[in-house]
Amino acid sequence: xxxxxxxxxxxxxxxxxxxxxxxxxxxxxxxxxxxxxxxxxxxxxxxxxxxxxxxxxxxxxxxxxxxxxxxxxxxxxxxxxxxxxxxxxxxxxxxxxxxxxxxxxxxxxxxxxxxxxxxxxxxxxxxxxxxxxxxxxxxxxxxxxxxxxxxxxxxxxxxxxxxxxxxxxxxxxxxxxxxxxxxxxxxxxxxxxxxxxxxxxxxxxxxxxxxxxxxxxxxxxxxxxxxxxxxxxxxxxxxxxxxxxxxxxxxxxxxxxxxxxxxxxxxxxxxxxxxxxxxxxxxxxxxxxxxxxxxxxxxxxxxxxxxxxxxxxxxxxxxxxxxxxxxxxxxxxxxxxxxxxxxxxxxxxxxxxxxxxxxxxxxxxxxxxxxxxxxxxxxxxxxxxxxxxxxxxxxxxxxxxxxxxxxxxxxxxxxxxxxxxxxxxxxxxxxxxxxxxxxxxxxxxxxxxxxxxxxxxxxxxxxxxxxxxxxxxxxxxxxxxxxxxxxxxxxxxxxxxxxxxxxxxxxxxxxxxxxxxxxxxxxxxxxxxxxxxxxxxxxxxxxxxxxxxxxxxxxxxxxxxxxxxxxxxxxxxxxxxxxxxxxxxxxxxxxxxxxxxxxxxxxxxxxxxxxxxxxxxxxxxxxxxxxxxxxxxxxxxxxxxxxxxxxxxxxxxx
Numbered sequence: 001x002x003x004x005x006x007x008x009x010x011x012x013x014x015x016x017x018x019x020x021x022x023x024x025x026x027x028x029x030x031x032x033x034x035x036x037x038x039x040x041x042x043x044x045x046x047x048x049x050x051x052x053x054x055x056x057x058x059x060x061x062x063x064x065x066x067x068x069x070x071x072x073x074x075x076x077x078x079x080x081x082x083x084x085x086x087x088x089x090x091x092x093x094x095x096x097x098x099x100x101x102x103x104x105x106x107x108x109x110x111x112x113x114x115x116x117x118x119x120x121x122x123x124x125x126x127x128x129x130x131x132x133x134x135x136x137x138x139x140x141x142x143x144x145x146x147x148x149x150x151x152x153x154x155x156x157x158x159x160x161x162x163x164x165x166x167x168x169x170x171x172x173x174x175x176x177x178x179x180x181x182x183x184x185x186x187x188x189x190x191x192x193x194x195x196x197x198x199x200x201x202x203x204x205x206x207x208x209x210x211x212x213x214x215x216x217x218x219x220x221x222x223x224x225x226x227x228x229x230x231x232x233x234x235x236x237x238x239x240x241x242x243x244x245x246x247x248x249x250x251x252x253x254x255x256x257x258x259x260x261x262x263x264x265x266x267x268x269x270x271x272x273x274x275x276x277x278x279x280x281x282x283x284x285x286x287x288x289x290x291x292x293x294x295x296x297x298x299x300x301x302x303x304x305x306x307x308x309x310x311x312x313x314x315x316x317x318x319x320x321x322x323x324x325x326x327x328x329x330x331x332x333x334x335x336x337x338x339x340x341x342x343x344x345x346x347x348x349x350x351x352x353x354x355x356x357x358x359x360x361x362x363x364x365x366x367x368x369x370x371x372x373x374x375x376x377x378x379x380x381x382x383x384x385x386x387x388x389x390x391x392x393x394x395x396x397x398x399x400x401x402x403x404x405x406x407x408x409x410x411x412x413x414x415x416x417x418x419x420x421x422x423x424x425x426x427x428x429x430x431x432x433x434x435x436x437x438x439x440x441x442x443x444x445x446x447x448x449x450x451x452x453x454x455x456x457x458x459x460x461x462x463x464x465x466x467x468x469x470x471x472x473x474x475x476x477x478x479x480x481x482x483x484x485x486x487x488x489x490x491x492x493x494x495x496x497x498x499x500x501x502x503x504x505x506x507x508x509x510x511x512x513x514x515x516x517x518x519x520x521x522x523x524x525x526x527x528x529x530x531x532x533x534x535x536x537x538x539x540x541x542x543x544x545x546x547x548x549x550x551x552x553x554x555x556x557x558x559x560x561x562x563x564x565x566x567x568x569x570x571x572x573x574x575x576x577x578x579x580x581x582x583x584x585x586x587x588x589x590x591x592x593x594x595x596x597x598x599x600x601x602x603x604x605x606x607x608x609x610x611x612x613x614x615x616x617x618x619x620x621x622x623x624x625x626x627x628x629x630x631x632x633x634x635x636x637x638x639x640x641x642x643x644x645x646x647x648x649x650x651x652x653x654x
Contacts, residue, residue, distance in 0.1 A: 036084070036317075036357035040284040048284075049077045052122060062093075062281045066110065066268035069098065069276040074125040074164050076267035077279075081358035082119060082289040084315060085235070085259050089286035091228040095241075097144055097214075098275025099221030102178055106219060107145035107273035111184070112228065113137045114237075114255075114262040116308040118293040119359055123204075123267060124158075126166025130267020131184050132204035133158050133169060135308055138255060138262075139184040139204070140228075140239050144219060145273060149173040155195035156409070157329065158202055159296075159306040166269075172205045179214040181241055183207040183253050202306070210251055217244045223280055230255070261289035261315035289315035290354035293362040294323045298410060301342050304328055304367060315354070322351045323363045330370045330409035337364035371432040372407040377422055378481050380450045380488040386461065392494050393456045401448060402440075403483035406432045416446040416483055446483040452476065461494035 040048045042062030051057060055075035056065045067073040083089055100106025111129035115121070115137035124132040127147035131139040152170030154161050161169045170191060175182070184206055190198040218224065225242040239251040255262075268277040296305030310322040325333050340346040347364035354360050380398035385391055400422045407414045415432065421440045428434050434442040454475045455463050468476045468490045476490055 036288040036290075038081075038284075038286055038288055040281070040286075042281055045281055048080055050080055050120070052076050052078065064266075064279045064281070065276070066266070066279060067270050067275070067277045069274055071270055071272060071274050073274070074130075074267075074269045076122060076130055076265055078119060078122070078265040079263060080119060082261040082263050082291045082315065083114070084232075084287040084289040085230075085255060085262050086232050086314070087287035088232040089230050089284075091284045091286075092282040093226055093284075094223035094280040094282070095142065095226045096221065096223045096276065096278040096280075097142060097179075097219050098277055099219060100273075100275055101216045101219050102145045102273065105273045106275045107271060108269050108275075109141055109143040109145060109179075110266065110268045110277055110279065111139055111141040112239075113139035113184075113265050113267070114259075115139075115186070115265070116259060116261075117263060117306060118295065118362075119263045119291075120293070121263065121265075121306075122163045123265065124161065124163055124166055124169040124171075125267070125269040126169075126271060127171030127174075128166060128169065128204045129184075130265065130269065132171060132186065133161070133163070133202050134186055134204075134265070135202055135306055136259070137184070137186040137202070137204070138237070138253065138259070139186075140181070140251065141184055141206075142179075142181050142214065142241065143174060144179045144214075144275065146176065146178060147171055147174045152191055152193040152199070152201065155193045155197055155199060157200050157304070158191075159200075160302070160304055169201065172203060175206060175208055175211050177211060177213050179216070179219065180211050181214060181239075181249060181251065182211040183239075183251060207253075210253070212249050212251070214241075214249075215243055215245065219275070220244055221276070223278070226279075260311055261291050288357045290317045290319060290357050290360060291315050292321045292323075292348060292352075292354070292360045294365075295343065295362055296326055296328065296365045296367065297337070297342055298331065299334065299342060299366050299368055300410065302410065304331055305365075309363075311354075317354055317357055319354045320351065321354055321360075323365075324350070325365055328367060330372050331367040332370045333365060334368050335366050337366050340364075342366055368430060369409050369432075371428050372409060373426060373428065374405045374407075375426065376403045376483055377401070378403070378485050378487060380479065381490070382453060382476055383489070383491045384456060384458070384494065385491060386494050387464075392458045392461055396453055398450050398453070401450070401481065402426075403446060404434060404442075405483070406434065408432055415444070417442045417444055418446065418448050418483070419443065420448075447480065449478045449480045450488065452478045455492055458494055460497055462497040463492060464495040465493040467491050 038048065042059060045057060045059065045062065045064075049057075051064070053075040054065075054067050054073040055077050057063075057077070058065070064077055066075040066077070095110055097109065098106050108126070109129055111123075111131045113123060113131045113134055115123075115134035117135040117137075121134060123130040123134045123137070127150060129139075129141045129143065131137055131141065149172060150167065150170050152158075152161075152168060154165065154168030158169060170193070184204050186202040186204045189201055189203040191201045191203060193199050222244070224244070225240070225248075227240040228237070230237045235255045235257065237253045237255055239253075241249045243249065266279055270277075291311070292309055294307055294309050295303065296307065298304050305326045305328045307324070307326055311319055312322065313319040336350070337343050337347045343362065343364045345362060345364075348361045350363055377400050379400050380396075382396040383391070384393035384395070399420055401418060401420055402422050403416065403418045404426055405414050405416050406428055417434050419434075419436075419440045419442045423438065423440045426434055426442075427437075436442055452475050455466070455473070463473045466472055466476065468479070470477050476492070479488055481488070
């Protein structure tokens with residue numbers, strides 16, 4: 001029941017397949033191998049390769065422009081199925097690294113990688129040349145830019161870092177050579193990120209024993225022959241590059257036996273420096289493996305994990321595939337994507353049979369965030385001692401206060417909560433909200449306080465000091481704390497009480513009166529309205545010489561004129577000054593009760609009167625001077641003026 005070796009022609013190289021004694025099985029395997037053979041050239045390139053990023057393909061020339069001569073470009077092309085590493089393959093073509101060396105602003109180079117991840121996985125760009133972050137990769141690079149070590153800036157697992165975020169992923173140091181060719185491998189390592197924590201990375205490192213210098217003249221903007229060949233029987237991978245000087249540089253590497261089926265990707269990138277970087281395909285002959293992809297996604301569709309698929313009987317049609325659920329930090333598994341709503345394609349079963357050569361589909365595991373919880377407990381302790389440090393009462397231990405911060409791993413958002421009491425391993429809901437349990441209730445915030453604590457009474461002692469911040473001799477007052485506070489420890493010292501009155505009773509805190517309500521602002525009275533300026537009456541015209549009326553009809557009464565035309569302005573009667581006395585009336589009785597007519601009395605009514613001499617000449621009583629007719633007329637005129645003014649004033653007031 002020994003084994004037999006069956007030879008199958010693959011391209012120009014024979015491949016060997018180990019078969020069991022069952023002839024039908026051997027023939028079936030051989031037929032399967034023949035059916036999966038693939039030949040790729042310029043005419044069918046896009047049937048086998050997928051372009052990503054800045055990569056563009058010209059089917060007429062068979063040239064893939066991976067990056068144009070522009071800054072900050074990332075491009076690649078990936079094989080749509082995996083290569084059966086138990087068979088031989090050959091990739092023949094040419095590469096153009098650009099026309100600028102690094103000292104003239106040229107970068108970064110071209111990387112070729114064979115790896116155990118999914119066929120659509122893309123490596124990290126920049127200093128990793130598209131090889132970093134690929135699972136168990138065996139790569140080769142033509143590097144035209146020297147990179148020193150760069151610490152990862154993203155404090156998350158490497159599988160969660162985007163391919164274009166080279167600073168977030170970080171990279172290992174290059175050899176000091178300005179431009180070179182060398183093998184590169186990836187291995188899963190814990191790398192310290194900028195936050196001081198370790199996170200896993202499929203870390204790409206140059207095999208320094210394989211480094212060979214490239215000439216500056218090789219960056220001449222021309223295509224150089226490039227050949228990759230693999231011997232499935234010896235598992236030896238050979239790389240050849242022809243320099244401008246026609247020197248052929250050769251590199252060799254053995255592929256581990258564990259690598260049964262490998263994906264292939266060719267990548268290039270630029271940054272602050274740039275170059276036109278191209279690959280021209282002549283031919284590619286290989287045997288397709290039968291494989292599946294496996295993806296680990298959050299329920300929002302973001303990649304959060306990576307793993308390889310196991311093929312216990314080989315990556316062949318009819319063989320079995322196996323996948324497994326991962327323990328991913330800060331996440332927990334919820335379900336398979338059976339309906340395809342997250343990934344776009346319904347998930348395959350976690351294990352199954354390979355039904356066809358090439359890609360058989362994808363297994364998709366879905367996870368939800370497992371919120372990251374950081375916890376801090378703050379305690380308060382009070383010691384009661386005498387002046388020698390001896391305890392005089394039991395220590396006081398406050399109920400601890402617990403602070404937690406809850407971080408969402410997908411958004412990095414942090415929320416803080418606190419609770420009175422201590423809860424081991426606090427749990428949160430699927431939305432990251434702490435769950436109150438065992439009598440502990442959580443509140444949003446990062447600050448609170450311990451309650452005030454009265455000093456205990458100790459017989460024969462009194463409090464003489466308290467090292468709490470306020471030094472109160474009756475209590476340790478309420479103490480404010482925050483999520484970053486340290487434990488609080490206070491000491492209250494008691495001294496001998498020598499007749500000191502007991503503990504004073506703290507008066508009640510007075511109640512502050514309510515703030516008085518300010519009265520309304522007084523309203524200023526309106527400005528009084530000034531009365532109109534009175535209009536002065538016309539100045540009366542006085543005749544130069546008084547006019548005496550004729551003989552009155554009634555000698556004892558002045559004659560009044562008729563009713564004035566203007567009723568508003570009364571016309572004063574003209575009073576006779578010296579009327580002639582009719583004959584025979586000297587001794588007649590005056591109706592007013594006076595003996596004879598006295599003109600002074602009529603004119604100066606209300607004024608003092610003077611005696612009349614027998615001669616009929618009037619005199620002033622004070623001076624004894626005699627009055628004359630013109631003086632009498634002047635007095636009459638003055639009386640008229642006074643009367644007019646008095647009448648006008650009376651009318652205005654009424």
